[in-house]
Amino acid sequence: MSYYDREPRRHLSFAQLNNSLVTLIAINLVIFVTLAFVQAVYFLQYGDSGNAIPRFNADWVSWFALPADPDTLLTHPWTILTYMFTHTGVWHVIGNMLWLWVFGYILQDLTGTKKLVPLYLYGALGGALVFILAYNIFPGLRPQLPYQTLIGASAGVMAIAVAVTTISPGYRVLPVLNGGIPIWIIMIIYLIIDLAGIPSGNTGGHLAHLAGALMGFLFVVSFRRGYDWGAWINNFFEWINNLFNPEKPKRGRVIKSELFYKSKSQPYKKTANVTEQRIDEILDKISVKGYDSLTDDEKDLLKRASGKNEQ
Numbered sequence: 001m002s003y004y005d006r007e008p009r010r011h012l013s014f015a016q017l018n019n020s021l022v023t024l025i026a027i028n029l030v031i032f033v034t035l036a037f038v039q040a041v042y043f044l045q046y047g048d049s050g051n052a053i054p055r056f057n058a059d060w061v062s063w064f065a066l067p068a069d070p071d072t073l074l075t076h077p078w079t080i081l082t083y084m085f086t087h088t089g090v091w092h093v094i095g096n097m098l099w100l101w102v103f104g105y106i107l108q109d110l111t112g113t114k115k116l117v118p119l120y121l122y123g124a125l126g127g128a129l130v131f132i133l134a135y136n137i138f139p140g141l142r143p144q145l146p147y148q149t150l151i152g153a154s155a156g157v158m159a160i161a162v163a164v165t166t167i168s169p170g171y172r173v174l175p176v177l178n179g180g181i182p183i184w185i186i187m188i189i190y191l192i193i194d195l196a197g198i199p200s201g202n203t204g205g206h207l208a209h210l211a212g213a214l215m216g217f218l219f220v221v222s223f224r225r226g227y228d229w230g231a232w233i234n235n236f237f238e239w240i241n242n243l244f245n246p247e248k249p250k251r252g253r254v255i256k257s258e259l260f261y262k263s264k265s266q267p268y269k270k271t272a273n274v275t276e277q278r279i280d281e282i283l284d285k286i287s288v289k290g291y292d293s294l295t296d297d298e299k300d301l302l303k304r305a306s307g308k309n310e311q
Helices: 020-046 052-059 070-075 079-085 090-111 116-137 142-147 154-167 183-196 203-224 231-241 255-261 276-289 296-310
Strands: none
Touching: 020 052, 020 079, 020 090, 020 116, 070 116, 079 116, 090 116, 090 154, 116 142, 116 154, 116 203, 116 231, 154 183, 154 203, 183 203, 276 296
16 A cells, blocks of 8 residues: 555644644634624624625625626735635535545645645636636626626635545545545545536636646646645745744855854864873872963863862
8 A cells, every 4th residue: 555545544633733724724714704793793784674795795705705807806906815715604614614624634644734725825826717717708608707706715625635636546534434435536526516516506616616626636746747836835935934033044144154164163172081190190290390381271171170079
């Protein structure tokens, strides 16, 4: 059995510090709770007259959702990032966070923490691109262009799920069910549901999911060929983390050179062992030539010997 096809050895858990998965879930949940609170305030203000939800969407969600119309996108360019963390429905956020938790945990178990965030971002950005292109290219979707928007983490989650399946298709989940279900079966069902959902509604969303899946597959294939698409993202976050780090070396400073080649002090000081024979030699030297004839090392050795005796 290969390394990637082994059985899961740890239980799913949120109790991990410095965990990219927990960070992603936390960002999604914080934004959801914030918008849910605002939506509740709108409902209390306008009641069920039918004005609460439209006003809430116009005043708040429109600032987070990705518009399909390029002209609107130019006035809200930040939405290409905010949309992937935005949910307004309870079941929408629960479903996405559950899938993100399961597939994200497996990905970190297989590859570590540095692939999760890049995959999430690439999948979501790929989904955003396909969403915008679809409503601007396909004649059947173009009439809906002015009012179509996209929110949710589904495209990013799909990229992570497909990446996990590509890395280890034999990875099994739910082991209590006859030894577990191979993850590739779950992924195939997931893709079929999205493909079948294109004509039935939320066309742009389903296309974005499939685009995210493609990005996850290409990410893994590219990595296997020696190209790490996520390296620059991880380097960028490390740079951000080190902006206010006083221990970070300044640009142009080479610690190795400063410590070893240009250091004004010796890397270590040679200290002679305090032995009875050595002390006798120093005392004989004092009796013949006097105390002033001793070298600094001999004086130091004599002081250490006298201190040792005092203890």
